[in-house]
Amino acid sequence: MRWVYVRLILAALTIFTTTNIIFFLIRLMPGNIVDYEINYYVGEMGWTSEEAYEFLSAAYGLTLDKPFHEQYLSFMANIFTGELGRSLRYGQMPVINIVATAIPWTVFTVSISLFASFLLGIVCGIFTAYRHGSKSDKALTVSSIVVDAIPNYVIAYFLLILLASEWDIFPMALAYDVTRVKPGFNLSFVLDVLWHATLPVISYTVSQFAGWALMMRSTTVSVLGEDYVFAAEARGLKGSKIMWKYVGRNAMLPMFTLLAIRIGHIFGGSTLIENVFSYPGMGKYIADSISTRDYPIMQGLFFIIAVSVTLSNLLGDLLYARLDPRVRLK
């Protein structure tokens, strides 16, 4: 039981260290939101840069001019009371509200594709491992290796060009069509959301599926050589029973740790995929907040992702210990 406490303390320490690194890195970035917006006022509105600077500093509540250590202390104090601060750019909107609008979209698309690719990968991996060396194994394995190497955003662009731009089957961007449906629990909204999510989900699924399939194939191949599989065959057990109860289960074991880690990354999404589809999830907000130097949003989003990744790693370790008795005995 002692190692559970050690893991818990380590997880807390990891979150603390990560939060610090994020805070300092963000402060080291050149420029700030005033620099970003000032160009607009000087260029488009014809203000002098002093006027614009004064206006913007007043508008943003001068939080940027606070001494560094004060910023740090108030940030840390706020984080531990669950207060993530307010956005500089989106009219002082609390960061937690922005997270609340972004996170459902990301979790929705990434989790569907994570589980779809995991299940497809397991089935495909077992299938190819059982037909080790055959033509279908070679074809599937080579194409998995190839797909695994292609960046997910490249797959996304090709899907967008073919299915949205050329054939106009799926929409180009956004999570739902504001002009056609009203958010809420009605059928047209749900269908519209699914319709918009199709291409992002396919992109994630295709790009992750190959990795799972290759991993499952190699673990299955090694499990197939184990004595207990021979013993099961010698006992005359049914082929399908051996496949799922003896081979599949043991081959999946190492994959669950990775699955747990990936579950933690559900909340981060992929900045590049969300950028391709202009999908309003966490990845998109992170990229936007970095380019506009919206410190509170950046900090908040990084913090939420870091916490969820740490917690799911913890969960993965605990889960693995439950699934694999050898770890528990240590």
Add this chain to the structure above:
Amino acid sequence: MSQASLQRLKNALHEIYAFMTMTKSSIVGVIIVVGYIFIAFVGPYVVPIRLVGTFEPNLPPSLDHLAGTDHLGRDLFGFIVHGAMQVIVLATMTSLITTFLAVTIGTAAGIVGGKANAFLTFCTDVMLTIPGFPLTIVLATMIRGSPNMLLLASVLAIIGWPAQARSIRSQVLSVKNRDFVEASRSVGLGTAYIIFFDILPSLAPYIVISTMRAMINAIYSLVGLSILGALPYDETSWGIIINRAINQGHALLVPAARTALIVPLVAIVILQISVILLSSSFEIMFNPRLRDKTLRSKKKREGQTE
């Protein structure tokens, strides 16, 4: 050149030839990678690049314009050729830095053990917690002015090393107590000797393959960063070509402007596939069981008998 070194050279060439022709995919991989390297280093001297458009805009690929033209009527082939060097040099540098960091930290953690191991493992875990790609964007904003290749490669390497270091550490832990290491230790050889002559050589295949993997990840991040416009502006960077095609050429709305989007995407896909084919050929070569099987089936194909 002496007779012996000539023979050695011949053997080495024979080995390389045998590696290249081992499987169909290794032939393809080697040819494409060599082709890219050639394009990257010789191409810029042969293919001109014109930053001002002098041709008809949005032409599809043809014999005059191998990769078509963009929305400003500029020949895209020149851009792709000139951008190839950046991708290849940066990906190579990044993968080497990543591997160096990962091997150093992973081996140190595995060998020293105790508190140092706990500390290095903790650092690795912390790095793995921070979302990788957004972290790269933040770090990339700190690169100002002319793009310094080494600096950029280091930034890209920062997100790559932790996962690799973790797996190298576990490999070191499993090799550490094998018989041949025990043998070296029992005759009184030092830790440095054991690391460089026992442990690292036995991990070499694994390190080579993970270097290739690091290269693929580096290309992913590098192009991704420039698609987002997060890197100092570089006219010929593949990601910038994609960014321009979408934002200025409206490639998703104007079908004719699609060429400028598809061409760099295809260039990335082919490069990534060739690197992965090369890496899987290395895997076969280093794994004696796989290699013997592959060579045997190749001999069978060619109708030879031993």
